[in-house]
Amino acid sequence: MNLDHSILSLIVFTPLAGALLLALLPDRGRTQQWAALAVTLVTFGLTLHLPYYFAGTDISTTFGSPLGFRFVTDVPWIAQPAIRYHLGVDGLSMWLLVLSGFLAPLGVLASWNAIGSRRKLFYTLFLLQQVAMLGVFVSLDLFLYYAFWELSLVPMAILIATFGRTDNRRRAAIKFFLYAFIPSALLLVGMLWLYTATGTFQLPTLSALAATHSIPGTSHALWLCSLAFLVAFAVKVPVFPLHGWLIDAIAEGPTAAIMVLAGKLGLYSILRFSFAIFPDQMHYAAPVMIALGAIGIVYGACMALIQNDLKRLAGFSTLGHLSFCVLGIFTFTVNGVDGGMYQILNHGISGGALFLLMGFLYERYGTYDMRDLGGLSGKLPWMVTLFVITALSNVGLPMLNSFVGEFLILSGSAQTVWSHHAMLWTTLATSGVIFSAAYLLTMIQRVFYADLGNISAERRGWDLTAREHIALWPFVALFLFMGVASPYFTKTLDLLGAPYAGHTSTLQSGEGQNATMDGHTNHMQPAAESVLKVNDVAFASADTRLLRSKTLSSANSQGAAR
């Protein structure tokens, strides 16, 4: 057994070992910080093993399943019910692992001084949270996945309850937990029903069954089951009307925790489980989800416009960005799904950087209220530079990362065949881009360029320290890299995006394994054809739509390959 088969276990359990280590180390001086930093850096290093060897490792497919996984570990855990310790990654989960690994040390750097007391508790919980997240991304056994999924709630809830900013923290923590836990209970019912129907928890097997429509059960039961899955995941994302927990949790939570809080887990789960196990049901749910996504974009942006509190602004901005991802993946087009996945990564980075900067600002001035801040540009030149870059990345400036994702998503939503009002929702979503520029630039203006506020006038403040520079510049580098070298990422994401868009031959014929940098452009051609094919079948009369999709996707392939 070489490293390829144990690397995922190593990645998941290194933070766990680290958490135990931290619990034993004394809470004195900076011991905890350094230890946590070391553990997270080691974990990050291990995650980098994956993209480096990704193309070279064997792909493990199950007959009939559209999904293929690498770095697979598969041993029995519990004999009855048949639960296996089954880990594996594909393009999406690999990049999410790398992203989680990347954010963790930066989260530690962000908390270096911000967490003044009870550091042991903080860093131990932080590492446990990471264990749960990494576990979610690698589990291919539904049961194992559910275990990590539930586990991820606990450290986060305690982090918010203990280290929250105001007295509202306990309420925010319980709200977060309940919102996530109650739908998860239904998810468990769905999972158990699925298990009694099929006798397996293995995702590859289930997806193979789903691909041939051979999951036993009435369509009614399958619908309920798929809804149990979808609702549990949608709350976690959160999708527009289910976002009640998000704003409070973000407003209360400590910076390092909220950097990893939203988006990834829920969206990943939809892509991995809902789409793979219930493809038909998800196609029928698509119009609703597309609409909710588009509404969420505009709603989030409008709400962000009227906030005075930076954290709440960032919360609504998060909602807007995640709605973009929801919109993208539910279009079931190659562009949309790829863009949605890419945008998950982008959000993790751009949103993370924004939270980090806000946290740094808070360390200096002790407030998130924009009315008390203002005129900081003269005092903190480096800070304002980085703030502007991050805001532009969030807005989606061409050359920076979010542009690629948003462009792909919007072009995907324009060509989708699953919604009758595709152009309406696309137009609405596009307007969200303008709104997001409006609130982010207004924020910069109010915080940095207006007259000196109460607090910013009387407190001295200081510009970025070396530690903060170290925490922030990797983000900036990634903004640029992901903005100009997107095919490097999308070529692996595409292995998942193409089958979900109804284009199945990529993986089965094996050509996806040897995709190169310029392979991305090649993928676009068959992808557009597949859209045509689906159009032929589903809406034979929609000729105009057909033409439009063709032009848009070729336009996009040029844009993405830039």
Next chain:
Amino acid sequence: MFDPPNVLALLPEYILTLVGVAVMMLEPVLPAGRSRKPLGWLAILGAIAACAASFYQVSLIRAIGGPLFAFSNTVQVDRFSIFFQILVTAVAVITLLSSLDFFEGDATNAGEYYALVCFAAVGMLLMSVSPELLVIFVGLEISSISTYIMAGFRKTSAAGGESSIKYFLLGSFATAFFLYGIALTFGATGSTNLRMVAPALAGTSAPLLAILAIAMIIIGIGFKVSAAPFHVWTPDVYQGAPPPVVGFMSTAPKAAAFAVLLRILFGGYPLFESKWSVLLWGIAALSMTIGNLGALLQRDVKRMLAYSSIAHAGYLLVAFTALPQDGIPAAAFYTAAYAAMNVGAFVVITLVSGNRERMRTGEDFTGLAIQHPVLAAAFSFFLLSMIGIPFTGGFFGKFYVFTGAIHAGHIWLAVVGLLNSGIACFYYLRLIARMYSAPTGYSAAPAIDFDPAGSTNPLLDPVAAAALAPDARIIRPTAAYLALAFCVIATLLLGILPGRVLRLVQFPAFTQEDRTIAAEPRMECCPSPHRTALAQLVSGLKR
């Protein structure tokens, strides 16, 4: 009388009885001022020996290749009974360990308490080992009378007296129901031995009598396990009784009562399953809902845990609606998981609140994590297990139970149950959040100005103890911490290696009969060389 099977079959019971009597005899001999700890250790050794005897019985029944019968078939030692015997004796050991320091320095005669624990355990062992309804009844009485006294063991406290009387009155009411059920069973079938009852039921001329009998028995046991609507006594009794006693009586007697119910329903009345499973469906749904809604409203932590135990009884009863091959192992597993986490939670309460119970309400627990990080972490772990967070015993308990229910087609019961666990997590989490949030006025410096008289247990905090009573000896409750560690490990192991843990108790003995029952086609997707011990439990009843 004293031929080998008779001696060996009841070996754990004999050991515990003798030890209990010995403790009783030694108690008056010891001078009044002396510490009663040696008696406690004697009782602990006895309980451990009883546990070891149960393990010995495993190899015994493996050697003879089937259940061991004794006393004209009124005692039947099989895997099923041994599982519950080990569970009960383990709970007794933990209870005794956590009580050692609790009763120290109190004016009451702690020796009697240790003896009572032993006797109560004997009663429960008898309950789980016998297929004869009258022997079960005798065991029930022995265990009940002992626990009635234990509930009121703090004689100076009015709440203790109230608790004891309430428990006694309602408990005897329940045993009367149970006895009536036995009488009706005899009327319907002409026997009180479950091995005879089952075949006799097929040809009974009075099916109505049999249905009444089973209803009475369910009511009687329902009282004992505090299932709604027979739960009213639970909160008051738990609130007034000393915490280690509550830990004991909320788990061990329930485990024994569930063992009895499993044996009676699946072993004695399988023919009437359609009748009683409807009844249990309702009781389970009602218990879960009432328990969780009731717990939401409680301020007192012990009352909250009382309602939570009602809810857990409900979850457990869900297992009875499943098919026997799913339900019996699921119920057995759940009792074990519940015992580990609930006894553990009460060990923590014992440790933090002390004999005088300084910490009662949820508010009193605010900031516990700052003063006693280890206790708070352990308590949170048990509470998380009660919520059903993965990698704890409670999770797999719920998992097996609801898998069983869904397998039998009771999807809506599973939905009710899991939504209930959603409600439940609110009050558990509220307590956890309290423990981890700093009390008002707390600053980053270690809590010096934290009011010692208000919420600190002198047992644990030497400084506060010295301030309160300068002449009091500082007690280090090592034994209780040992008990706590045991509970944590048990809960964790049940959550990580549920199959292995049960196999540890079971030993993989593959008999002909086991294999036929284990071949459960739909649940076994990947045929594995190991058979889970869960399915083996079934064999105990089938024989």
